[in-house]
Amino acid sequence: MRFRPAAVYRNLGLVIGVFFIFYLGKSIIGYDDGKHISHPKNPKHLYITVDKNRIDHRFDKLSPKRILVWNSIFGSHVDNKVMLECPGLSDRCIIDSNRSRLGLVDAVIIHAPNIDEGLPPAEMRKPSQRYVFMTMEVPDNIPKISIPKHYFNWSMSHLHSSDVLFKYGGFWLTSKEAELRGFKIGDYFIPEKTLRKSKSGIFGLVSNCATSSKREWALKKLSTYMNVTIGGKCAWDEKMKEICPKGQKCDSIFAEYPFFLAAENTVCEDYVTEKYWERNLFPSIPIVLRRSAYSNVNLPRQSVIAFDDFGSPKEMAEHLMSLERNFTAYAEYFKWRNGGWTLAPWNTAGFRNGYCKLCEKLWDEEQPESTIEDIYAWFQAESRCENGDWATEWIQGGSS
Numbered sequence: 001m002r003f004r005p006a007a008v009y010r011n012l013g014l015v016i017g018v019f020f021i022f023y024l025g026k027s028i029i030g031y032d033d034g035k036h037i038s039h040p041k042n043p044k045h046l047y048i049t050v051d052k053n054r055i056d057h058r059f060d061k062l063s064p065k066r067i068l069v070w071n072s073i074f075g076s077h078v079d080n081k082v083m084l085e086c087p088g089l090s091d092r093c094i095i096d097s098n099r100s101r102l103g104l105v106d107a108v109i110i111h112a113p114n115i116d117e118g119l120p121p122a123e124m125r126k127p128s129q130r131y132v133f134m135t136m137e138v139p140d141n142i143p144k145i146s147i148p149k150h151y152f153n154w155s156m157s158h159l160h161s162s163d164v165l166f167k168y169g170g171f172w173l174t175s176k177e178a179e180l181r182g183f184k185i186g187d188y189f190i191p192e193k194t195l196r197k198s199k200s201g202i203f204g205l206v207s208n209c210a211t212s213s214k215r216e217w218a219l220k221k222l223s224t225y226m227n228v229t230i231g232g233k234c235a236w237d238e239k240m241k242e243i244c245p246k247g248q249k250c251d252s253i254f255a256e257y258p259f260f261l262a263a264e265n266t267v268c269e270d271y272v273t274e275k276y277w278e279r280n281l282f283p284s285i286p287i288v289l290r291r292s293a294y295s296n297v298n299l300p301r302q303s304v305i306a307f308d309d310f311g312s313p314k315e316m317a318e319h320l321m322s323l324e325r326n327f328t329a330y331a332e333y334f335k336w337r338n339g340g341w342t343l344a345p346w347n348t349a350g351f352r353n354g355y356c357k358l359c360e361k362l363w364d365e366e367q368p369e370s371t372i373e374d375i376y377a378w379f380q381a382e383s384r385c386e387n388g389d390w391a392t393e394w395i396q397g398g399s400s
């Protein structure tokens, strides 16, 4: 299935909202518990860094910070409802897309995939304003226009090296971490009978037939050793093209197969889309390309199988087929669900993400003035996207 960025952004509020309501009932929500758990990389981005009381105190005397989203989000517009997803901050910032407020706002968001809609008139810019480069997309999907050096003050993206982290999905916590943060331990139990499969091999819905990661080459090679069933636009078999009508989740089809494809089209740092997030609790094992791309998601090791866990397609196929033959071994991949792992949604219990994080940062009077010299160069370098070299090597069995 193709990553549908428009749907993701448009539904972002809904997704986070649903998570939030779900957890509201299930967990004790603390905004700033000060208990910072260790995290492999850039932990500051994941947690609240500005104390709520400090913002409250200043808010008594000041009006809300204003944020303008200058261009469209794939044709649609953000409204202030997104602030409702920011516990403790919902009335501290106002966000809209009313361009006549350009001169009045504290931050101007430029949505990078729509940057070719044009930049705000330069003469309107004030030095106190933050111009923010925002995207959840990879560099290949961002139009290149001419941008002056040092144009942007902040970056806001899925990259953990961004000034403002803006990620899809959530964050996995171990039971110990969840307890420390006051979360109720997640319960993702699935009955054993759901794990008994009527079909064999990997199922995937694919609508990008030629990816930069060469995912399709790796799958083709794998299919010479085991069953691989592709549905959607790039189906190998004509009758499979219509198996999952547009807009439907098709959970039950995925559930019939022991494994399903959750691999991204592009392998770039921190780039994990709905391919994983919307299906990670299916009763089937997600198959991803490179394990390292998921390192910042903190996922339970046995909750996915990565192509690069194996030296070659043959080795991978042999392992997957051995799991199909041995139910005990297959079921072991679902044991983590009873092991106290908890999916923490963003913007609850100490986490702040996206618009909420931007709002928090605007309230932080200690933020120094800053600019990013060359935004495209920065984004390209930090994304560390891979081309098809890895897959090419792997299908020859020469990679590890």
Ligand SMILES: *[C@@H]1O[C@H](CO)[C@@H](O)[C@H](O)[C@H]1NC(C)=O
Residues within 6 Å of the ligand: 098, 099, 100, 101
């Ligand atoms: C946009 O902002 C201007 C200036 O604050 C205001 O007069 C106008 O009513 C706003 N437009 C909309 C559609 O809210």
Ligand SMILES: *[C@@H]1O[C@H](CO)[C@@H](O)[C@H](O)[C@H]1NC(C)=O
Residues within 6 Å of the ligand: 198, 199, 200, 201, 225, 226, 227, 321
């Ligand atoms: C592929 O699937 C078919 C039908 O389910 C099954 O009979 C066959 O054994 C599978 N082949 C492999 C290599 O697992």
Ligand SMILES: *[C@@H]1O[C@H](CO)[C@@H](O)[C@H](O)[C@H]1NC(C)=O
Residues within 6 Å of the ligand: 326, 327, 328, 329
């Ligand atoms: C099936 O898998 C289990 C768990 O990995 C293992 O202990 C057992 O020996 C396997 N059975 C066979 C027949 O290979």
Ligand SMILES: *[C@@H]1O[C@H](CO)[C@@H](O)[C@H](O)[C@H]1NC(C)=O
Residues within 6 Å of the ligand: 126, 127, 128, 129, 130, 131, 150, 151, 152, 153, 368, 369, 370, 371
């Ligand atoms: C934002 O960037 C502009 C342009 O480089 C710069 O003049 C301004 O000082 C920066 N503002 C802040 C608050 O960092």
